[in-house]
Amino acid sequence: MGYKSLCFGFFCVLFAYCVYSPVPENIEEPWKVRFMDAIIKMTSFVATLFENIGLMKYEEVFLTATAVYLTKPISDENITVIDTNFSDIPVRLYLPKRMSEGQRPAIIFIHGGAFVLGSCKISAYDYLNRWTANKLDAVVVGIDYRLAPQYHFPAALEDCVFGIKFFLQDKVLVEYRVDPSRICIMGDSSGGTLVATVTQLLQNDPEFKDRIKAQALIYPGLQLLDTFLPSHREYEHGPILSRGMAFKFVSLYVTEDKVLSQAILRNEHMPRESKHLFQFVNWSDFLPEKYKKNHVYTEPILGKLNASYPALMDTRLSPLIVSDSQLQSLPLTYILTCEHDVVRDDGLIYVTRLRNAGVQITHDHIEEGIHGALSFTRAPVFLHLGFRMRDKYISWLEENL
Ligand SMILES: *[C@@H]1O[C@H](CO)[C@@H](O)[C@H](O)[C@H]1NC(C)=O
Ligand SMILES: *[C@@H]1O[C@H](CO)[C@@H](O)[C@H](O)[C@H]1NC(C)=O
Ligand SMILES: *[C@@H]1O[C@H](CO)[C@@H](O)[C@H](O)[C@H]1NC(C)=O
Numbered sequence: 001m002g003y004k005s006l007c008f009g010f011f012c013v014l015f016a017y018c019v020y021s022p023v024p025e026n027i028e029e030p031w032k033v034r035f036m037d038a039i040i041k042m043t044s045f046v047a048t049l050f051e052n053i054g055l056m057k058y059e060e061v062f063l064t065a066t067a068v069y070l071t072k073p074i075s076d077e078n079i080t081v082i083d084t085n086f087s088d089i090p091v092r093l094y095l096p097k098r099m100s101e102g103q104r105p106a107i108i109f110i111h112g113g114a115f116v117l118g119s120c121k122i123s124a125y126d127y128l129n130r131w132t133a134n135k136l137d138a139v140v141v142g143i144d145y146r147l148a149p150q151y152h153f154p155a156a157l158e159d160c161v162f163g164i165k166f167f168l169q170d171k172v173l174v175e176y177r178v179d180p181s182r183i184c185i186m187g188d189s190s191g192g193t194l195v196a197t198v199t200q201l202l203q204n205d206p207e208f209k210d211r212i213k214a215q216a217l218i219y220p221g222l223q224l225l226d227t228f229l230p231s232h233r234e235y236e237h238g239p240i241l242s243r244g245m246a247f248k249f250v251s252l253y254v255t256e257d258k259v260l261s262q263a264i265l266r267n268e269h270m271p272r273e274s275k276h277l278f279q280f281v282n283w284s285d286f287l288p289e290k291y292k293k294n295h296v297y298t299e300p301i302l303g304k305l306n307a308s309y310p311a312l313m314d315t316r317l318s319p320l321i322v323s324d325s326q327l328q329s330l331p332l333t334y335i336l337t338c339e340h341d342v343v344r345d346d347g348l349i350y351v352t353r354l355r356n357a358g359v360q361i362t363h364d365h366i367e368e369g370i371h372g373a374l375s376f377t378r379a380p381v382f383l384h385l386g387f388r389m390r391d392k393y394i395s396w397l398e399e400n401l
């Protein structure tokens, strides 16, 4: 009886969330979005509850909920799928079966999940990578980097760098018949953060400079300095990704100390020594007028947090804070941003900064876009938007890689 009433209670709250959670007016398939948004908010609610009563950690509830979407490496008529290791780093390879004379392009895929969740083996990513390999006759490499909070910054990044450097060895490229001049690195959300950082690091490394032809960032988060940008304010409650959830997860990449995530949410987490870095994330300077709306720029409040976290000032966590001279040498770039996205402005600011630095860039902004849509291309929820995003990104690759 207790169990039944608990379930009943759960569904009542879920239903209420579905009905009352407001979604932006121009969103397509609003009921599907409401439904997914409600499921995520419910999971967050349950996770907070479980954490407070000491049953499970917040992130563990999400990990359990997403584990059902992990897939096995199953080859199909077009693609051979293999799970293997690049040295120690687990990767999933997608190798086209089609006979082809010459070499193939390659796409290295870095998944999202706020550094805490996800895997390239999640069904939506597996589907995307399979699709990409088939459509472009390309080798696709998904990297399963280590996750927080078990592994803190910069573990995820190190795995990506290490895996990519392993792949870029001549003998490995020859083994997979990859054209060394046609390699792209792609990632969504926090995967986009990692792509931006890895690309900067490789460009600064004499041994790897100009080895990457292109980078593609899909609704990336790119900085942790200012957590009060206009998009953080407007889309504080989502849809899909709320400000609270985003920063709660991302702060776990730095520390499990809750003091940091609470300070980040108040936007009072940066040390005094970081003042000079704010020029690089100043939305008042870099955001196109259209997105500033009536928002008023507030100067950051510095030095309120006693504990010091060097990662907060590290360009490898916030790739947006490198200087212009470091941006200039970046390769061909694709950035996709969504209007209804809490991290929208990170992407928009990077677009402005890259353009100012003279980097060749294609920017797709989706007016009815929501964060995470690319992941809604497999059961249980299919969004037209997700397929449209995929097609935009793929056609850019077809033309540019
Ligand atoms: C294999 O490729 C063909 C041609 O692109 C496509 O029509 C077919 O659906 C693909 N098969 C699978 C299992 O994806
Ligand atoms: C990859 O490495 C991990 C740990 O280093 C190991 O458990 C796993 O079996 C390896 N997988 C393959 C396919 O070699
Ligand atoms: C941000 O830009 C505004 C407008 O250009 C300026 O007034 C403000 O001082 C800048 N703040 C920082 C920290 O760069």
Ligand SMILES: *[C@@H]1O[C@H](CO)[C@@H](O)[C@H](O)[C@H]1NC(C)=O
Binding pocket: 306
């Ligand atoms: C931070 O440190 C100062 C001085 O050491 C102390 O007065 C203050 O209470 C501390 N604040 C917190 C939140 O621990």
